Amino acid sequence: MAADLVLRRLGALDLDRAAAVHGESFAPLGERAWTRQDLAGLLASPGVTGLLLQAEGRDAGIALCRVAADEAELLTIAVRPTERRRGAGRRLLTAVIDHAREAGAGALFLEVGADNPPARALYEAMGFRAIGTRTAYYRRGDGPLVDALVMRLSLN
């Protein structure tokens, strides 16, 4: 499967496709989907890069990260439910790590819901370690607020 994955930069012409991937990926978590305007705004911000991953020609996943000085932040990573557990998330995150390192960052940070075992498992498998908690950070629909774990990966 991994050989059929094709990665490329997310461009201005990909915004609707990227928004569709984001919406489909986060809907089961009860998180608000990012619109094309959200994505356009982020991609126009200093230091932000987006990636689109295709699997056998289908849009499978996206990732966005920001590099500022010697730190990088994973803004989002999303793989369509139908494309999961085939290495797409790992491939996207590996590309983000490589990009952040090449851009001069010494560490990559992210936030993940405490109620999100698949994402936590991916990050732990890639070497991230929890360094803190933001209490009651995520709103999931009408449910209770959910804590976020802050995780860090050293790039040195």
Ligand SMILES: CC(C)(COP(=O)(O)OP(=O)(O)OC[C@H]1O[C@@H](n2cnc3c(N)ncnc32)[C@H](O)[C@@H]1OP(=O)(O)O)[C@@H](O)C(=O)NCCC(=O)NCCS
């Ligand atoms: C998290 C997410 C990006 C993972 O994408 P994916 O393509 O399924 O991940 P991969 O197939 O590359 O998995 C890589 C490793 O992560 C871990 N992992 C991923 N999903 C997992 C799951 N459901 N249960 C347990 N471990 C999991 C495993 O260690 C896996 O390696 P393995 O398949 O060899 O066991 C995907 O589930 C997703 O988009 N979730 C919704 C959006 C989201 O939560 N984004 C992160 C917000 S912080």
